[in-house]
Amino acid sequence: MGVFRNRINVMLMCLCLGLLWGGCPTAPQTEEKTTSEKKNEEPTTQTEQVPDASTQPETTENEPVVDKASAEPAQGEATNEPTKEPVIPDQTPTETAGQEGGKACTFNEDCASEERCECDEKTGCFCRVGTRGTGKNGVDSCKTSNDCETALCMEDSEGGYTCSGPCQTDADCESKLPTCTTIAFLGRVCIRKQP
Incomplete structure (x- = not known):
């Protein structure tokens, strides 16, 4: 039983040191089991406990660990990130209304009966009331x-x-x-x- 407890202590120490310094001490030599003890024991595989990567932040040796929740600015607090502009669809004269509204046109027949096709050099030709x-x-x-x-x-x-x-x-x-x-x-x- 003492050998088993010794191995658990070594594994826990290895786990703690591995998290802190990335190293693990070599296991101390323990007393040799007798052949009768070896026969009575079931074969076990020794597994090293590795911390769950999803719960531990990924860092390098010289990089400080930053808690992401505390690193985010509070509501209304300024950030150094550029603001994102809204995406505006392509606005070519054939797809959008002129200054006073209406669809693009070539002739009056392209417009509703109460509108006429008016053109100018800046905006192009659009249906406008007139x-x-x-x-x-x-x-x-x-x-x-x-x-x-x-x-x-x-x-x-x-x-x-x-x-x-x-x-x-x-x-x-x-x-x-x-x-x-x-x-x-x-x-x-x-x-x-x-x-």
């Missing part, structure tokens, strides 16, 4: 796109400006804007005859 123009494609003169039923005012062959609009072929266009062609971001529209 009275639509009445100028006809290739027929009526215009000063701004708001003068035209389509919301498109183009330079004509005579040096002035005429209401334009969508087309499929030249047959859909009138004399002031006789050519149907594809314009980037607009599609096929009536334009002046090219020199």
Whole structure:
């Protein structure tokens, strides 16, 4: 029994020292068991008790142990970590409303009946509440796109400006804007005859 108690004491001491210094003393030599004691004992395997890693903080020899709960700042306390900005979805002119609201548009027909398609160089073209123009494609003169039923005012062959609009072929266009062609971001529209 004395041998068994001695081994337990050595194991406990080893465990304590192992936690503190990372070392374990060699077991002291104990008295030799007689062969009759060895026969009566059941074979046992000696296992070293290792501390549970999930409950012990991971440290190196020179690193101090810091309690994470006490290291966190209290509510309202300043931290050195940068603040996280909220994620804002991509806001391209075709996906968002203009300054006064409304969806992106090319022509008045892209908007609700009480809205017209208004464009400016900074924000692009968006549907906004307002009275639509009445100028006809290739027929009526215009000063701004708001003068035209389509919301498109183009330079004509005579040096002035005429209401334009969508087309499929030249047959859909009138004399002031006789050519149907594809314009980037607009599609096929009536334009002046090219020199």
